Amino acid sequence: MMKNIKVIAFDIDGTLYPQLRFFSRIFIHFWKNVVVFYHFGRVRKALRRCAPLPDLYRYQAILLSERMKCTTPEAEEKLNEVIYNAFPKYFKKVKCYKNVKETFKKLKEAGYKIAILSDFPPEQKGELWGVLPYCDGVYGAEKIGALKPSKYTFGIMARNLGVKMEEILYVGNSKKYDVEGAKNAGMKTAYFMSWWRRLLNKPLKDADISFKNYRQFLEIVLK
Incomplete structure (x- = not known):
């Protein structure tokens, strides 16, 4: 399978680091802003079904304003305050999975191009645990204009x-x-097994x- 692969691309959240480590740090922040998080989650779910948008951030704010009965500028302010500007400080103390940096380094040495594609802005995670120097491309789905599992996102x-x-x-x-998103776009896929699949050895x-x-x-990749 790997003989035709030229690029290995990674998701970030839950793939390069355990999401529980992040959730444990935003626990108080989450409950202080639980209403915003709830409506934000519903908006994101709707956005995943949308066609590509020229300004996803703006449309996201419009949808949130409708749900929260506020103006679009107020919704944009809530998004920045609760989500986009708040998250980076919590990520500072979140550690990645073991051997992540080593993996990027060895894949690069083996001749692969490496990329990152995440629904949330990659820049929220700072230096991304030292893997950025090995990356040939770092992409945020929001800036592309469509969230995963959109084929458009993977295609861009x-x-x-x-x-190809x-x-x-x-x-x-x-x-x-x-x-499923990457597979529907025509890509090969690698799944980081959930804890219960690891426990039961269930691929x-x-x-x-x-x-x-x-x-x-x-x-598996370098064999």
Whole structure:
């Protein structure tokens, strides 16, 4: 399978780091702003079904304003205050999964292009645990104009990297957004198994690769 792969692209949230580590740090912030988080979640769900948008941030604010019965500028302010400007400080103390940086380094040395594609702004995570120097492209789906699992999102990444869809292996932890999204776009997929799948040693049949940790992922890809 790997002989035709030129790019290995990664999701961030839940794929490069355990989301529980982040959630534990925003626990108080979340409950202080639970109403905003609730409506934000509903808006994001609706956006995943939308066609590509020229300004996703603006449309997101419009949808949120309708749900929260406020003006669009007020909704934009809430989004920045509660989500976009708040998250970076909580990420500072979140550690990535073991061997993530080593994985990026060895994949680069093996001749692969490396990319990151995340629904949330990658810049929220600061230096991304030192992996940025190994990346040939870093993309935020919001700036592209469509959230995963949109084929458009994956297609823009492929176009910018100058490769065909089938030449990309996309790595993620979400069956619906990462595996099914990338697969429907024509990519190969690698699934970072959830804790219960790791416990039961139950790979995801929909993915081309299922792995429990990054050491195992490297062994599979570089064998």
